[in-house]
Amino acid sequence: MTGPELMLPPSVSEALLGIAERNTLESLEARALDTTQRRALAEGLSSFQWRAFLDELSRVWSAFDHAVVRSCPALNDERAALLLALSLDSEFKPYRGCKIVKHFKMSPWTTELSQSLRDGHFHTDLxxxxxxxxxxxxxxxxxxxxxxxxxxxxxxxxxxxAELRQQGAEETLRLLLSDTVDMVDDRAQGSWSGVMASESAIRFHPETLRAAQRRGARFSEPLEEQLNAIHKAALIVSQPIELGMGDALLVSNTRALHYRGECTVQYLEFPRHFQARQIHVLHLLHEPLWPESNPRQST
Structure with missing residues (x-):
């Protein structure tokens, strides 16, 4: 194993596609939110190829804290993303009551960071x-x-x-590992206060720190300088990942930051009809429940 990429076996992809074609998105989301039905769905995929894929995914996850899965079914809705997530055997985090998967289309006409064309930030979700x-x-x-x-x-x-320590970025390390900070989500009107990171876990987003600063929160060092240092260090220790149609990225939301670069559009008819990047996003509440041989299971 040389990197965090693996291929979904054709037989597994076909099994996912078969389940998707027999179920609506709404029925799959309802079943996925019920523990018994969720596991029954996963068991319906059981095969030698499925178990071999899960074993390989377990090793990749344990080594890299993320995995890129290629050759997933390319459906015109969110069902494939939901079914692939069943491999992690975890409870889903719903939104709006019973929805699981969010659909985002990039647009030149929005100020929402998650759908705008400008590049985002290294961050953790929620x-x-x-x-x-x-x-x-x-x-x-x-x-x-x-x-x-x-x-x-x-x-x-x-x-x-490790990169920040090599650079001698003591102020930045203090911001992450020692300072008690406030973070505010302007959209969800939620807030949190505490130390953002330890050696094994992190919660971080520049926009929630900036929102807290706008509301009067103070930082021991100039905030933008530290955010810039974190961004530059994160670029150094990361590699670009391009997802083709159907490909998926699974990433730890506690042991890693993720980032999306600048996007483009291709106009079919200006100004409203255009082709742009579209993604599905979902969240799982727990770490994957891998076989007993995987040391991640007990952490």
Missing amino acids: NTAQEPPRVTLIHCRVPDPTQGYGVLRVARLCDLL
Whole structure:
């Protein structure tokens, strides 16, 4: 194993596609939120190839805190992302009551960071929640129309801290590992206060720190300088990840930061009809429940 990528076996992809074709998205989401039915769905995929895929995914996850899964079914809705997430045998984090998978299409006409064309930040998701989800899954529905754009990156916490220590970035390390800070989510009107990181876990998003600062929170060092240092170090320790149609990124939401680069659009009819990157995103509440041979299971 040389990297965090693996291929979904054709037989497994066909099994996922078969289940998707027999079920609506709404029925799959309802079943996935019920523990018994969720596990029954996963058992319905059971085969030698499925078990071999899970074993390989377990090793990749344990080594890299993220995995890129290629050759997933490319459906025109969220069902494939939901079914692939069943491999992690974890409870899903719903939104709006009973929805699990969110659909995002990039647009030149929005100011929402998650759907705008400008590049994002290295961050963890839902970082002001009392208990943030442990896993984020990003499934590519439509790739960016321009090759090399809309790329993802993953910066593992251990690599990020090592790089900052090598640079002698003491103020930045103090911000992450020692300072008590406030973070505010303007959209969800949620907030959190505490130390953002330890050697083994992190919650972090520049926008929630900036929102807290706008509301009067103070930081021991100039905030933008420290955020810039974190961004530069994260770029150094990460590699670009391009997702093709159907590909998925699974990433730890506690042991890594993830990032999305600048996007583009291709106009079919200006100004409203255009091709752009589209993704599905879902969150899992717990670490994967791997076989007993995997040391991650007990952590």
